Amino acid sequence: MPPVQTPTLRDVAEAAGVHPATASRALNPGTRGLVNADTARRVIKVAESLGYRPNPIARSLKTAKSGTVGLVIPDLTNPLFPPIVRGIEDVLEPAGYSGLIVNTDNDPNRERQQIESLRSRQVEGLIVATARLDHPLLAQLHREGVPMVMVNRRPDGVDVPSITPDDATGIELAVDHLAALGHRRIAHLAGPLSTSTGLVRARAFRSAIRDRGLDDDPALVIGCDSWTEDAGAGALRTLLDRGADFTAVVAGNDLIALGCYDVSTERGFDCPTDLSVVGFNDMPFLDKLRPPLTTVAVPHQLIGAEAARLLLDAIAEPARPARSVQLPLTLVVRGSTAAPS
Amino acid sequence: MPPVQTPTLRDVAEAAGVHPATASRALNPGTRGLVNADTARRVIKVAESLGYRPNPIARSLKTAKSGTVGLVIPDLTNPLFPPIVRGIEDVLEPAGYSGLIVNTDNDPNRERQQIESLRSRQVEGLIVATARLDHPLLAQLHREGVPMVMVNRRPDGVDVPSITPDDATGIELAVDHLAALGHRRIAHLAGPLSTSTGLVRARAFRSAIRDRGLDDDPALVIGCDSWTEDAGAGALRTLLDRGADFTAVVAGNDLIALGCYDVSTERGFDCPTDLSVVGFNDMPFLDKLRPPLTTVAVPHQLIGAEAARLLLDAIAEPARPARSVQLPLTLVVRGSTAAPS
DNA sequence: ATGAAAGCGCTAACAT
DNA sequence: ATGTTAGCGCTTTCAT
Numbered sequence: 021m022p023p024v025q026t027p028t029l030r031d032v033a034e035a036a037g038v039h040p041a042t043a044s045r046a047l048n049p050g051t052r053g054l055v056n057a058d059t060a061r062r063v064i065k066v067a068e069s070l071g072y073r074p075n076p077i078a079r080s081l082k083t084a085k086s087g088t089v090g091l092v093i094p095d096l097t098n099p100l101f102p103p104i105v106r107g108i109e110d111v112l113e114p115a116g117y118s119g120l121i122v123n124t125d126n127d128p129n130r131e132r133q134q135i136e137s138l139r140s141r142q143v144e145g146l147i148v149a150t151a152r153l154d155h156p157l158l159a160q161l162h163r164e165g166v167p168m169v170m171v172n173r174r175p176d177g178v179d180v181p182s183i184t185p186d187d188a189t190g191i192e193l194a195v196d197h198l199a200a201l202g203h204r205r206i207a208h209l210a211g212p213l214s215t216s217t218g219l220v221r222a223r224a225f226r227s228a229i230r231d232r233g234l235d236d237d238p239a240l241v242i243g244c245d246s247w248t249e250d251a252g253a254g255a256l257r258t259l260l261d262r263g264a265d266f267t268a269v270v271a272g273n274d275l276i277a278l279g280c281y282d283v284s285t286e287r288g289f290d291c292p293t294d295l296s297v298v299g300f301n302d303m304p305f306l307d308k309l310r311p312p313l314t315t316v317a318v319p320h321q322l323i324g325a326e327a328a329r330l331l332l333d334a335i336a337e338p339a340r341p342a343r344s345v346q347l348p349l350t351l352v353v354r355g356s357t358a359a360p361s
Numbered sequence: 362m363p364p365v366q367t368p369t370l371r372d373v374a375e376a377a378g379v380h381p382a383t384a385s386r387a388l389n390p391g392t393r394g395l396v397n398a399d400t401a402r403r404v405i406k407v408a409e410s411l412g413y414r415p416n417p418i419a420r421s422l423k424t425a426k427s428g429t430v431g432l433v434i435p436d437l438t439n440p441l442f443p444p445i446v447r448g449i450e451d452v453l454e455p456a457g458y459s460g461l462i463v464n465t466d467n468d469p470n471r472e473r474q475q476i477e478s479l480r481s482r483q484v485e486g487l488i489v490a491t492a493r494l495d496h497p498l499l500a501q502l503h504r505e506g507v508p509m510v511m512v513n514r515r516p517d518g519v520d521v522p523s524i525t526p527d528d529a530t531g532i533e534l535a536v537d538h539l540a541a542l543g544h545r546r547i548a549h550l551a552g553p554l555s556t557s558t559g560l561v562r563a564r565a566f567r568s569a570i571r572d573r574g575l576d577d578d579p580a581l582v583i584g585c586d587s588w589t590e591d592a593g594a595g596a597l598r599t600l601l602d603r604g605a606d607f608t609a610v611v612a613g614n615d616l617i618a619l620g621c622y623d624v625s626t627e628r629g630f631d632c633p634t635d636l637s638v639v640g641f642n643d644m645p646f647l648d649k650l651r652p653p654l655t656t657v658a659v660p661h662q663l664i665g666a667e668a669a670r671l672l673l674d675a676i677a678e679p680a681r682p683a684r685s686v687q688l689p690l691t692l693v694v695r696g697s698t699a700a701p702s
Numbered sequence: 703a704t705g706a707a708a709g710c711g712c713t714a715a716c717a718t
Numbered sequence: 719a720t721g722t723t724a725g726c727g728c729t730t731t732c733a734t
Contacts, residue, residue, distance in 0.1 A: 028728085030727080078710090081422050086418060096443045099645060102440075106437045120461075140414040142418055304645075382721065396719065421726090422711080
């Protein structure tokens with residue numbers, strides 16, 4: 021990119037009348053103490069006047085630190101991830117790191133390749149936001165000592181730091197809200213039970229129902245094939261066709277909740293009059309829907325920021341034991357929930 | 362990141378009984394022809410068996426090519442950008458490049474810093490998706506020979522390749538649709554007229570109105586302060602309060618159109634019965650709104666992909682004259698438009 | 703406090 | 719077709 025040959029450390033050193041090593045020490049905040057204060061000042065001034073910019077590639081080669089970390093996400097186009105990535109970047113950048121994003125499309129092969137590619141790009145660590153439950157590749161990387169942190173999923177077995185929303189409490193918030201409105205038979209359209217998130221939320225749902233003494237009917241919990249609107253619609257139809265009896269549903273995420281909207285139009289019943297619906301995530305624009313969707317808000321950007329902090333810690337101190345963080349959730353009550361009729 | 366010391370080219374060369382230079386030539390597709398086919402095969406096999414992965418940092422240092430490009434966007438959290446970034450990455454990755462994203466938050470200072478930071482990270486080029494019209498910094502970079510391409514805005518004056526949606530045709534699509542429904546007095550809630558996009562669409566609107574012989578009333582075009590729902594609502598209120606007479610509005614973007622929804626609720630008139638509204642961009646979930654928003658769909662991912670291709674071209678052949686591309690748009694007719702009542 | 707020297711891993715003239 | 723040599727720009731022993 022440098023069109024006018026950019027000055028090198030040598031140039032600075034020569035112009036300042038010192039050895040490149042001295043210039044390096046002067047310019048580097050960490051080693052500046054080793055050099056005479058006056059010399060340091062002079063070198064710095066010369067560097068500025070020359071418009072010197074250290075070449076991070078050369079530094080990386082020497083120090084074996086790339087200053088980059090890999091961000092492994094399923095699909096940036098999924099509205100869940102942009103705020104997470106933004107939160108990550110906001111922490112990485114002031115720390116002098118940058119993030120390399122790869123999209124896996126939830127394809128295990130692609131994921132393997134992408135992670136391979138990140139490794140060969142010498143990333144110093146990984147933030148992994150893909151949600152599959154079983155993950156030999158990550159376990160192996162972890163064994164090999166690659167610093168990493170998991171986002172949105174608790175690692176099973178492996179001792180890897182993770183940032184997750186406090187799903188259980190989120191589900192409780194939803195159930196409490198519905199119970200307070202007077203609902204007793206509440207269904208759960210869970211996300212795929214092969215994902216850690218889907219499983220955690222489904223289990224939390226059962227516990228919440230039991231703990232509150234509501235009607236605990238296993239037939240009211242059904243897993244969706246994917247986290248999509250279609251899958252949500254399909255699951256609700258299945259429940260309805262089985263003649264299941266319920267007045268509210270807690271959806272595994274917002275998209276699944278939207279599927280409920282579709283079915284309500286399709287089958288001619290009203291939300292929230294005939295069926296209350298609660299989502300999960302608080303995606304953008306949910307407040308614009310008719311009815312506006314009541315949902316559990318997840319602080320995605322904060323999750324990203326925390327993840328980045330944890331990763332930087334792990335890079336700086338690889339020995340430190342894995343610390344995991346659960347972030348509190350809040351319920352956003354909008355128009356899709358009401359007392360049962 | 363390498364926990365078990367990763368093998369270097371030297372290791373491969375030794376194991377294969379050749380000189381590192383030969384190994385390099387054998388491993389590099391471009392120079393493989395220079396080496397005996399058998400030797401090449403042997404080297405490659407040894408490299409594989411050792412799990413050799415070339416160190417791109419070392420290569421970059423030597424070749425003075427970082428293999429990275431900078432992606433300058435206002436805010437990844439704005440739903441416009443994820444698909445663009447995705448399109449970019451999808452093209453960059455197979456080409457062996459990766460993108461470094463920076464968010465400027467539309468703050469000129471931050472933008473300057475971020476671009477500085479990208480430069481010092483030795484990016485080989487820039488994809489710029491920020492929309493301010495006047496931009497001395499970019500002009501300067503361009504003069505300095507930094508390969509770059511502009512996304513979503515036509516550069517004024519400077520000879521930089523750009524990828525833009527065909528805004529004018531998009532506006533025409535919207536106006537044609539409304540005219541066909543029978544509307545003759547159509548308002549335009551333009552985006553900020555200080556942005557190239559806002560200006561282009563506003564101009565296209567006036568022409569479209571005139572060309573079709575509709576009521577060409579300058580009072581029906583009003584610029585919003587920003588591309589937001591609030592600004593859209595404010596602009597519509599202003600128009601209404603002035604007693605302007607119109608039956609449909611073409612909004613500068615979807616958010617502005619959403620502002621019209623708010624005002625319709627607030628003032629108790631119905632969309633589309635009393636006012637038809639057309640958006641621009643086709644953000645996610647517009648089909649879930651009540652009424653579902655009729656809008657001009659922009660192929661964001663394609664725009665990103667094209668931008669990346671143009672940038673790779675510009676990097677490969679800096680001399681090539683700036684080629685600009687306008688991508689065709691389509692109208693998505695949903696429920697927010699109807700014949701005037 | 704500073705200089706000398708070496709080398710990170712790779713590629714590209716230039717020999718042979 | 720392969721080896722030799724040098725060097726990208728920086729940091730880091732090791733001397734002095």
